[in-house]
Amino acid sequence: MGMTTAAPHVMVLPFPAQGHVTPLMELSHRLVDRGFQVTFVVTEPIHALVFGALRPPAAAGGSALPDGIRLVSVPDGLADGDDRRSLSRFLDCLSRSVPGYVEQLIRETKVKWLVGDVNMGMCFEAARRLGVRVAAVFPASAACLGTLFKVPQLIEDGVFDEKGYPKRHDSLEIAPGMPPVFPSQMPWSIDGAVEGQEVGYQLVSGNTQAARVHAETIVCNSFLDAEAAAFELFPGILPVGPLSADAALLKPVGQLLPEDTxxxxxxxxxxxxxxxxxxxxxxxxxxxxxxxxxxxxxxxxxxxxxxxxxxxxxxxxxxxxxxxxxxxxxxxxxxxxxxxxxxxxxxxxxxxxxxxxxxxxxxxxxxxxxxxxxxxxxxxxxxxxxxxxxxxxxxxxxxxxxxxxxxxxxxxxxxxxxxxxxxxDEGIAARARRLKDAACRCAGEGGSSHENLNRLADLLRE
Missing domain, CATH: 3.40.50.2000 (Glycogen Phosphorylase B;)
Structure with a gap:
């Protein structure tokens, strides 16, 4: 970077779980490659785990994260002894606690953009209030997010009641080439208890709605050939994957447990x-x-x-x-x-x-x-x-x-x-090789995912 312009600075906010921290860390590496500075916000227990996993005592010395990524932590609203495995309680505390801290961080860091996990949509409104623009990242498939976008319609069609409970139990097809929807396997069905499911449904639908209203773009860790039907049906979701640490797989991806090499x-x-x-x-x-x-x-x-x-x-x-x-x-x-x-x-x-x-x-x-x-x-x-x-x-x-x-x-x-x-099965092997080639094409120079990443970077420079 020349001395003339400071690197553009964005805040990245994953949902505090391994499956979310990894793709948002990978996306952060891609932004750093494109000249950005990233403040990566995680909750305190996650922060401690990431640092614990990054620095095994044996490998002393050297910075844990690459230049350009700064790890910052906020409280998750739970007390030390609380069980973070009770998902509805965890989500409830998170949504009460985190938006205020994120707001404070935005004031301090003076970023212009929040690159936020759709599952942290509860923070998007606060960001917009402060004049910060929002780009949303969905860490699962485009089909999964598209299905969430369809939920109001599915409620109207009598698949769910207005609290998210399945009224039908057979799977249903949204479009040919897309995975069927299993009404009893929605993101809010994890918590068995009735009140847990209701809290979960409110939060999931609130976050999805926040992404639709406040985000100027929504990207996901997928690629065109993997989900052709979903991307056709939901053109507002842009594939930027498959994301990885880097070509040599050397950059840390925010592991929460120490790896056994x-x-x-x-x-x-x-x-x-x-x-x-x-x-x-x-x-x-x-x-x-x-x-x-x-x-x-x-x-x-x-x-x-x-x-x-x-x-x-x-x-x-x-x-x-x-x-x-x-x-x-x-x-x-x-x-x-x-x-x-x-x-x-x-x-x-x-x-x-x-x-x-x-x-x-x-x-x-x-x-x-x-x-x-x-x-x-x-x-x-x-x-x-x-x-x-x-x-x-x-x-x-x-x-x-x-x-x-x-x-x-x-x-x-x-x-x-x-x-x-x-x-x-040789057929399975051949199809797996073909899909790999398609993934490499999309993620490579000139591929659709690569171009979408460049477009995202251009937007974030505004």
Whole structure:
């Protein structure tokens, strides 16, 4: 940068969860590449986790984040002892607390633009009041956001009541080539309790409305070929993906758990296209029975596997026994299987040794898999993961899904046979390669996502 002009300064505001911090951090890197300075706003618990994960004690020295990105924290409105896993309570506190702090930060930083997660739409009005312009980012699929835009219409059509409760339980199609809508799998259905769902619905619809009213542009981490039908139906949503850290995958993407990089050395020792990579994102939880079936299913495949088991991945069942059982399992598979608590997923999926990705199908994981031409075994857990499974299995046909038995449990035999099916299917492999090529075209110089990023940058310079 010449000395003549200061770098334009924008504020980036993700919803405080891993699946949101990552794509907004990736977008921030793309803005820094284009000469911007970014103030990246996260809540205090997230701030502590990001910094904890960025600076393992061993790697002392050096700045954690690249020049141009400054991490700033605000309180999330919860007390220290509060359970951040109760989503409706978390959302409620967040929406009461965060807008005031963001307003204060905007006054102090004097930014002209807020680049905000649609899921933080509750802050958009405050920004506009202060004369700050808003660009919205949706971290999931265009189909998912388009479906949210359609909700008022769906209420009119009798699919939901005015509080967001499903009145129909069959799936419905918005457009050919778009994943069907499952009325009982909406973003506000996560919290089982009635009042939780109502709070969730109010917040989700309020945020979506705020994005429509206050944002001058809405971008999402997707690309034209992945969601042709959705982009045709909702031309106001612009694809800028698939986003990544950078070509060499060196820039930090705001991980909330320390990564185990030993798995990359382990992968280096495996043959091409041999490893089953298993990871369920930052939220999914398995009960002890399901956990055990998955473990035994991986062993049954007879293939090398890399399995990410977060510290909180299992519900407390018969605590002691299952812990002992799992240690015995790990000892038994030590030659073939590797279990880690968190890994640099983008680097793993880019590795030549990976054969397939057993995934919960969160959108970031889906895009990372697609970008690397990886085949999927889909095991969705909640909300948008079900339409993402439809994309993978029915629309792109780059994977298959597990089928739970009568009791809701996916058996070890099912795990093993489906892994075999995915790895053995040449058609799936070819389609995954084609989709990867399309993703690279869109994200590359002159591609539609690349052009949309340039347009966004031009707008943010105004």
């Amino acid at each position: 030993g798995c990359l050395r382990w992968l280096d020792a495996q043959p091409d296209g041999s490893v089953v990579y298993v990871a369920f994102g930052s939220f999914a939880i398995f009960n002890p029975r399901q956990f055990e079936e998955l473990a035994l299913g991986l062993e049954l495949t007879g293939r090398p596997f890399l399995w990410v088991v977060r510290p909180d991945f299992r519900t407390a069942g018969d605590g002691g026994a299952s812990k002992a059982w799992f240690e015995e399992f790990q000892a038994r598979v030590a030659g073939t299987g590797m279990v880690v608590s968190w890994c640099p997923q983008q680097k793993v999926l880019a590795h030549r040794a990976v054969a397939c990705f057993v995934s919960h199908c969160g959108w970031n994981s889906t895009m990372e898999g697609v970008r690397n031409g990886v085949r999927f075994l889909c095991w969705p857990y909640f909300v948008d993961q079900f339409p993402n499974r439809s994309y993978i299995c029915d629309i792109w046909r780059t994977g298959v899904a597990v089928s739970p038995g009568e009791d809701g449990v996916v058996t070890k035999e099912e795990v093993s046979s489906k892994v075999g099916q995915v790895v053995g």
